[in-house]
Amino acid sequence: MIIATAIALLVVMVLALVRALLGPTIHDRILAVNVFGTKTVLLISVICFISGRPEFLDIALVYALINFVSIIGVLKYFEYQGRDEREGMQ
Amino acid sequence: MLTHLPILQVILPLVAAPSCMILQRSRLSWLFTVLVSLAAFVVSALLLQQVMAEGVIRYSLGGWDAPWGIEYRIDALNAWVLFIVTAVSTAVIAAARTSIEAELGASRQTVFYTLYLLCFAGLLGIVATGDVFNVFVFLEISSLSTYALIAMGRDRRALWSAFQYLVLGTIGATFILIGIGFLYMMTGTLNMLDLAERLPAVESSTAVLAAFAFILVGICLKLALFPLHLWLPNAYSNAPSIVTAFLAATATKVALYLLVRFTVTVFGIDFSLSALPLQSLFILLGLAGVFVGSAVAIYQSNIKRMLAYSSVAQIGYMIIGIGISTVVGLQATLLHLFNHALMKAALFLALAGVAYRIGGCSLEQIRGLGRSMPWTMGAIAIGGASLVGMPLTAGFISKWYLIAASIDSGFWPLALLIVAGSLLSAVYVWRLVEAGYLREPQSGQLAAEPGEAPLGLLIPTWILVLANLYFGVETSLPVSVTEMAATYLLGGAP
Amino acid sequence: MIDSVLAILSAVMLGLGGFFMVSGAIGLLRFPDFYSRMHAASMTDTLGSYLVVGGLMLTAGWGLPLFKLALILVFIFFTSPTAGHALAKSAQHCDLRLPGGGASTKKADNEISGSAQGPDSRDVVSADRV
Amino acid sequence: MLLSALYNYWVVILLMMTGLYMVIAQGNLIKKVIGLNIFQTSVFIFYISVGKVAGGSAPILSQLTTVYSNPLPHVLILTAIVVGIATTALALALILRIRQAYGSVEEQDILAGDGQC
Amino acid sequence: MELILDIALLSLLLVTAVYIAWTRDLFAAVILAGIYGLLSASFFMSMGAVDVAFTEAAVGAGISPLLMLSTLAICGRAQRANPQRALLALLTVGVVGALLITATLEMPAFGSPDAPAHLHVAPRYIADSMREIGIPNVVTSVLASYRAFDTLGEVVVIFTAGLGVLSLLGLRGDVREEPIHSPMAEPSHLVLRVVGKVLIPPILLFALYVQFHGEYGPGGGFQAGVIFAVGFILYSLVFGLEAVEKIVNRALVQALAAVGVLIYGTVGLLGIVSGRNYLDYSGLAGDSVAGQHLGIIAIELGVGITVASVMMIVFFVFSAQLARGRAVPHAS
Structure with a gap:
């Protein structure tokens, strides 16, 4: 059953990647990265269980942490860029 | 304490760099750097003397023996290059205080000296180590600090040349990493000696050939061999003059040492010659480097750029020496390594004095320098003479050995081409001397005659110039050491 | 006895988690504009994570891995909705x-x-x- | 089974070529740095694929298994990743200074600004 | 199963890399570089390279996209120039690729246990490291004891990069008096600040766990340093740059970066003082295995301190640069 979940995760990652590549607006890409990040966290946890070494779950935790911080960084940059463009237009 | 000499050589500047950073007082950091460089010079002299007496010194780090742990193997070649790098560094950094204060301002002094120590430690680490991956790590240390040092130049072009050098340098280093990966995959070890023993077994496979090609291209990128030299003129002409003096005399020499170490010790000279048409490749590229470098140097108006192109030409000579691949040829290369370091360090230090007093070093600006700055112009003249290879100077010795090597191995036209190359270099040196002595200073130049370069800069310059002359006449030390190194590398077992 | 119940339960949770995630991803692709995609993706994203991690927790049995999985669950509990919120706010700010x-x-x-x-x-x- | 035997290495080669192409062809400096990153990451993947032993689990000793994959490439790659991030940080700092000095991060504008060919 | 995972991840990597090369929008390229980092880290995970996956996640997906983004914030997103020198690039790339592909034909098959790489040096690490050094994580024992000098080189590389960035961006005289006022440095809205308050302490605690857990599981000095820095970066993202400057002043962090390298160097020198070679820890404590433990913990601490302080220096200098970047007119 875990293997089925792993395959499902891979499918979702492929779809998220397609959205990241296609994404007309920038926010679609950020959303795709966010989905991709949480899926990677799950994929790592599932890999740990498939390979029978569950003590490597710290890596999944680091993933979640890094994913959150990079999303906040991207959005912070974007808020900065958005305001700047509006000021640029004045 | 004598048994720990090999590691002290590298650890001294490596640990001194962060402590110089903590020092934070700019006046003290210059003195601290000079002392560290002097100590490293003393250690390398002791090491050279020990190697001449006992032969190869081995030192395993962390107490783990060779293929498992990292091992330092110092033979005549290592000791010789270590001696050159530390000697030049001591002379250059002793002259650095006034020029750096003028070019860099007060706030960046401590960071400059820390980066200098890191670059110095990186270069020593590359030369001293006997482990292939350790070479890559220390190559990165020296390269990163070199990019940062070049980017400290006053002109905005320094930033662009530092970025260009960073991109090309990183590609070169990654090629070396790919080569090391292939070697590890085919033999399972990272120790140079161990590699030399295990490679003949897998020599026929294309993976080893690919590894050889990748490592060769990576090192030639670092070496600025003719087709891959595009980063060198920009980097040397825009960097602070002290950094140029240090890099011109040591960075390319360490890369050349790497080339010799990999082609001769790791891959074995017979494999290197048979795998690729190395002999003709090196001789052709060397000659191309000599002629193109000298030709372009003639038309340069900025003297630093002119000397940078002449460095490309001189590296061409060294590559020809390796291309001849006989004991005398290798000895000629190692001799030219030493002489070229002396020449270029003296010339660039003299230019640092000119830049300090006049603010720039183009041919127009140094007109009439013979009268206003006699000592500096004297240094430039003698350095130029040694560059051309006039008798009684160090340059003559290395040209002499190079011609002797090419005649011994029957390449008659090669000897003639080498002489023609020296004539070409005589043209641009004459432009320098003529501008300095026979021309009147430009009318627009500042009315007050620029005084002589500060004493702190002049003394090291003249020490190097006298060394140029001394080793032109009394050549027992360089010849004996290079003799031992060349016979050990090519003659006996690696 | 208890193991087979746990195994079935975790299989069910994993299956449900997988289903939600795939449906969310399909929604991510097919919905017309950003906000509907956002709704599809971040909802199923968080729920899918809870189910999958829960399913893994059941199979892990008592011990350090269980605690680590719980830590991951708590962490996702905090970060995933916040990221969704910040994303929507930023989209609102800029051009969408x-x-x-x-x-x-x-x-x-x-x-x-x-x-x-x-x-x-x-x-x-x-x-x-x- | 040739595919599974060398698929790793072929993907590594394609990634290496993509990275190298980006570094040489792209004029924008930030794209060059991203290209450099991709080029270096492909070398890391090559090293790790060299170190993998079929059926061997991670090189952390445990009572469960006795077959481990080779730990040495992992050590080398840890150092190489650090070197990669160090080079990237320095390159980005240089790009910022070039942006303030030349006003642009396109190679053509910079070369034009310097008056070179 | 591992094969499917491995091939799927590699193909995704390839698709992302080709798209990054093709796309003209820099922002998309940076975002996809983040995805590229995540994908390569999960590939390392499926290959069993646990420590490497840890580091690549922290660096490839964490730090480098953030740095690239702050560079992008100043340099603008449009990539105007179409690729020139394309022919030269394709030529060199073609030659390099051809050489490599011919080389792969005679490579030992992927994963074959009798490849030369696994027969010569590696077996001793796996077999004897428990007896000689006594820690289960073989990668940490090779990293910190057998090849400890490489790691010293690694720490010095990080220190050099921090110094290089400092010399380029940090030391400009006017940094002090100009207040940091760009929105990138202003505190963000309420929800983020609340969640930030909840998350930052566990992140720093987790960093310390990773630091001292390095011998028994994946982790170690470098990964812990990066996570520690990420905690502070999150603090500066959420609570603004002035708040962080008050806690972590610039001079302290620079000194800490140097102290880390010094710790590593002096632990090595202790080896000489105890009568053995450089970086040989067996003399540090009673018997050699306890000495190895002590040595490894000390140098991991040195690595952690240096990496954390350098990552903080780099990020704070970049975001301070962002504030000053506002003054320069945007010619994006």
């Missing part, structure tokens, strides 16, 4: 206005895109930064 927009602040925002950049955009932005 909700078409028609219901709430008052949304109306003020719509004026922004139409009229010249009056000072009101400054107040709206600063208003919500409490």
